[in-house]
Amino acid sequence: MGEVDPSFIQDLEHRPKPQTIEAEGIPLIDLSPINSPDSDPNAVASLAAEIGSASKNWGFFQVTNHGVPLKFREKIHLASRKFFALPKEEKKKVLRDEVNPYGYYDTEHTKNVRDWKEVFDFTVQEPMVIPASHEPDDQELKELTNQWPEYPPEMREACEEYAAEMQKLAFKLMELIALSLGLPRNRFHGFFKEQTTFIRLNYYPPCPIADLALGVGRHKDAGALTILWQDEVGGLQVKRKTDGEWVLVKPTPDAYIINVGDIIQVWSNEEYESVEHRVQVNSEKERFSIPFFFNPAHDTLVEPLEELVNEQNPAKYKAYNWGKFFTNRKRSNYKKLEVENIQIHHFKN
Numbered sequence: 001m002g003e004v005d006p007s008f009i010q011d012l013e014h015r016p017k018p019q020t021i022e023a024e025g026i027p028l029i030d031l032s033p034i035n036s037p038d039s040d041p042n043a044v045a046s047l048a049a050e051i052g053s054a055s056k057n058w059g060f061f062q063v064t065n066h067g068v069p070l071k072f073r074e075k076i077h078l079a080s081r082k083f084f085a086l087p088k089e090e091k092k093k094v095l096r097d098e099v100n101p102y103g104y105y106d107t108e109h110t111k112n113v114r115d116w117k118e119v120f121d122f123t124v125q126e127p128m129v130i131p132a133s134h135e136p137d138d139q140e141l142k143e144l145t146n147q148w149p150e151y152p153p154e155m156r157e158a159c160e161e162y163a164a165e166m167q168k169l170a171f172k173l174m175e176l177i178a179l180s181l182g183l184p185r186n187r188f189h190g191f192f193k194e195q196t197t198f199i200r201l202n203y204y205p206p207c208p209i210a211d212l213a214l215g216v217g218r219h220k221d222a223g224a225l226t227i228l229w230q231d232e233v234g235g236l237q238v239k240r241k242t243d244g245e246w247v248l249v250k251p252t253p254d255a256y257i258i259n260v261g262d263i264i265q266v267w268s269n270e271e272y273e274s275v276e277h278r279v280q281v282n283s284e285k286e287r288f289s290i291p292f293f294f295n296p297a298h299d300t301l302v303e304p305l306e307e308l309v310n311e312q313n314p315a316k317y318k319a320y321n322w323g324k325f326f327t328n329r330k331r332s333n334y335k336k337l338e339v340e341n342i343q344i345h346h347f348k349n
């Protein structure tokens with residue numbers, strides 16, 4: 001790349017620092033108590049408490065012994081490598097756009113600055129039903145389906161198998177989060193009978209202006225929960241709650257990184273917090289990552305759970321319609337908008 005497109009350049013205050021602190025403190029949590037056949041209730045309770053304190057103090061944690069067989073992750077990672085190695089014209093045969101947001105894309109913007117990355121998105125429950133527009137009075141819905149590339153031929157199978165494993169892990173994590181909040185284990189299940197969950201394959205090519213651009217600009221995840229796999233290159237940075245420093249999440253082999261999204265922040269009435277994160281790019285190495293965004297049905301009215309509010313702790317948010325929020329947020333992925341994209345703080349009481 002000779003002349004770099006200025007749309008990649010971050011404002012001075014958002015550029016990555018040359019030296020980044022490694023986040024020693026991000027909890028590494030062993031999920032074996034829920035993955036053994038005769039799970040001990042005391043071990044599950046202390047696991048839930050660990051997840052609760054990580055969600056409160058960091059908004060992020062890593063999990064090991066998560067029950068996802070390695071072969072599924074290896075298969076999707078390999079398919080992803082093969083897909084992104086294809087010529088642009090081939091990848092663009094499954095280009096995503098404002099009509100169908102699933103498929104390949106290389107000009108995504110986060111907070112109105114272009115990200116140094118290429119992505120391939122697919123929905124987990126097909127068809128995905130969402131509002132046809134972000135306009136509050138428009139009741140029309142639309143159905144979205146995936147676009148699968150011809151190459152590599154195993155892409156669809158690899159993605160679908162991996163999605164099924166992620167679903168299982170996501171439900172287990174939501175159960176632990178429910179227990180950690182003193183709620184019945186299956187309290188969240190009803191919200192995910194129908195889903196707007198999707199998976200993204202991220203590819204970050206080496207970047208000649210790694211000190212000026214970001215792979216993904218700072219953002220919080222709008223959905224309920226994210227389960228992320230990152231390769232050994234590293235680049236994910238989390239804004240530490242205690243001092244606002246950007247700290248690097250050191251890759252842990254075979255672990256998944258979990259972060260609480262905005263919806264859990266609202267459901268928990270801010271007991272847990274959705275934390276800002278971003279991706280630093282590398283001037284020499286390419287990097288791959290695979291986030292799974294666990295999102296409820298489009299018609300979910302997101303509001304603090306009634307069991308968690310009372311006179312002393314009144315609801316901190318007004319209810320909002322998830323489908324409209326999601327559709328509105330997606331608009332800013334395609335073009336540089338003149339306004340800040342929609343955030344949960346717009347619904348604060």
Ligand SMILES: O=C(O)CCC(=O)C(=O)O
Pocket residue numbers: 200202216228230235236277278279288289290291
């Ligand atoms: O690549 C990563 O580590 C994180 C990606 C991410 O935050 C995103 O795709 O929203």
